[in-house]
Amino acid sequence: MKRQSDDQVLTTLMQAAQAGDVQAYVRLLKEITPRLRQIVRRQRFFVSAEDIEDLVQDILLSLHAVRASYDPQRPFMPWLMAITRNRLVDGARRYSRRVAHEVQVENMPVTFSDEGSNIDSDGYRDPEALRQAIENLSPAQRAAIEMLKLREMSLKEAAAAGGTSIGALKVSVHRAMATLRRALIKES
């Protein structure tokens, strides 16, 4: 009985909304949103809360876009449920397409919550300290860092440009990186 009178209220609100009554429209949308959320959650229990909210919003936008197709002589809820069912099917199709193109990966220690992964990136956040640390390197190490890390030259190109061997460059850059790491950690 209560449900029937609720539906009657919604029908009246929708009729007013079609006539351009903003207050009635807001009330209608606020009344149906929890219901829609409940329906979507029940039928799509496997999707995230964010996806459920997206689907609810899609249904609200659809209602708005096709509100002229509501016949004011008929009850509102069957009309809304037809749109809801249709949008859920449409949403499921989009969801399965998206999942099919997603690559699932394990959580890698590259996030900010992982302390160990942030040492280097945190150290490099002070460009002045980094510049100073590079200045303090020996000339051979500084040249190796400049060519290989800053100018992104290949080992072969850097060896040719610096008039040294690839092996010597590798040693220089390795030592330079160790020196920089120590200097920047001490700095922070």
Place this chain on the structure above:
Amino acid sequence: MTMDTEKLIERLAEVVEPVRPLARPWIRTAAWLLIAIPYIALVVFVVSPRADLISKASEWRYVIEQVAALATGITAATAALATVIPGYDRKFLFLPALPLAIWLGSLGDGCVEDWIRFGPDGLSLQPDWSCFPAIVLVGAVPAIVMAVMLRRGAPLTPHVTSALGGLAAAGLGNFGLRLFHSQDASLMVLVWQVGTVFILAAMAAWAGQYLLNWRSTVGTARRRVLIR
């Protein structure tokens, strides 16, 4: 969508405007015919009606086939317009079945009669490629008007809705064609004319996904809400 739902409701309320509810499908069909029939009459007049049209009007088979083709077009239009109303009665989908059955039945009966009367010669099939462009020409404006009308509703079943819309326009196209094209051999009509009608309905069904989809229907509302 990253917007909060409460915020979305506020934005929708900001952009809401009064809308006129869509009329019942049969009333919208009548409105469609008000444009389609004068256009078909104009095409028939410009191409010039067949010379034997008056005498054909007294042949029961020709009359039945024409009435059935017209009725198929009208009922298919009503069914198409019903399918864009959320919560529509699915019985509407079967509306064109009876006139279509009468149309095909009459043509099938004509084929049998031609076979009995003339033997294998009565069922000879010659190429008649003009049917396709002619039906497209006669059905073009009804098809465009139908597409515009369908896009005002909800794209619940794009392929079915478009197929019915295509059948409506092509059915009327065939009705108009037979007012100026002197081809009445049942098999020829069945293959070239009704075949064209079905091909056009199938093409419309395929195009349904582009013509009627939620993305474009909701897109305008979404843009208005987001840019506000």
